[in-house]
Amino acid sequence: MNQSSLDDFRATVWDFYAKHPRIMPWRTNTDPYWVLVSEVMLQQTQVTRVIPKFEAFVAALPTVKALAEVDLAFVLQLWSGLGYNRRAKYLHQAARVIQQQFDGEIPRSQEALVSLPGIGRNTAAAIVAYSSNSPSVFVETNIRTVYINHFFSDRAAVDDAEILQLVTLTLDRDSPREWYWALMDYGTFLKQSKQGALDQSRQFKKQTPFAGSMRQMRGRIIKVLSEQGGSSEQELSAQVDGDDRFAAALQALIHEGLICRELERFHLTGDRVNSDNRTS
Template identity: 50%
Template sequence: MKHRRPFAWRDVISPYRVFISEVMLQQTQTTRVIDKFALFLSVFPDFATLAQSPFSEVLRHWKGLGYNRRARFLHDSAAIIVEQFDGELPADPEILERLPGIGPATAASICVFAFDMALSFVETNIRTVYLYHFFGDQENVSDRELLSFVSATVDHERPREWYYALMDYGVMLKKSVGNLNRKSRHYVKQSKFEGSDRQVRGRILELLLEHDSLSVTELVAQLTEPAERVQRLIDTLAAEQIVQYRGQQVLLA
């Protein structure tokens, strides 16, 4: 276990803890998730508490993880799990895929880590391992191609530990051979954050967390961005049910 990475969601395993960690880890580096995970669980220790809490509080404790739409998905998923499954996470990837923001890979990873099910999925570190060992100099490799190798090699007796080891090995490989994910058909270079729509969206939400509500005019003034851009981003956030309009005011949904 020389290269095993210690994480709170590995040390104490429960379906709820796994669900929260997998959603947080979808688009955020582990180093940023570690501290947020502990704090989030201290405030929202189970699906029922999360579902019953105002979305504004969920978003407040999500702040810093980025891609804030996931906070909306997480809150909505908790409500569904409480209402339809008595607060118990279903051990069924097909059901999990129907939850907001949960795709096939995340549904499978949740089942692997929460229920020790021998399912196949690909994420960035796993992708690195299989590209390195099975695809050599091949470019434009699809995850569908990788999945056949993952399925053929998964440990059916201890799948959870197998995937932990696989992902930790992928991290180690990246340090020695670089980013092999560039060979993946699904590789997308991270766009610049400074000045991006993501940055302005985040700033809009920060302002709405600081105030009960603000008008579009007030948001434009504080953001010092073109009115058309601010209006477009507010409309997008409203369509995603992250913010809402109340008359001329904008507030968190």
């Protein structure tokens, strides 16, 4: 890979971004809390779906302290509709860890961030890049799209390790935050114009259809309990159009501590792990 091709690549990305930058609340305000919430919400969820949920979330819970002090039921009510509700639980747990172990300050290092529930290495690196304008290196879907399109268009089974090498080589170390914004916007454009070719990634996993999935049934249960409160199993099954997925979805949500059963009625629950450890 010669320097000229790397420079041409940077120019392509920057030129696109100069003409088509997207406006998002967590770009306008790069406060670490806003970045943390947005990065967790954006996992496997499109920006257009996240923005209204994000705005409602930070309006109701404007700080880490505020998030840590409410119970999980309230967080799930705010989260309902985004899907993958375990992310809400992890975010809630992370806020409590930050309050208890980091004096209420979101860590600025990747090593500390990965100690938080639900925060992997790529998410931690993204949080550092966006909140601190630090030249951290990471890979996610849009980044894969861009680099596969430009450098591996004739390859199959491209590994993230190969992409990471190029991300490191091409990273704008003077403006890493904006460079990653540019990559994200360019990657979104490539996917929308059917130039993504994500199936060429070794890490690619095709998402199963939402309709008829366990994810759909889990989401219905959380939504009903968020909007209507406690329900008996029979009522809940009727309210969510329960089918052969219902019992398994219900038990999984109980096991994960997202809902609980009290006096034969199901409710959204608080953080089961932290609640069990509290003393009266």
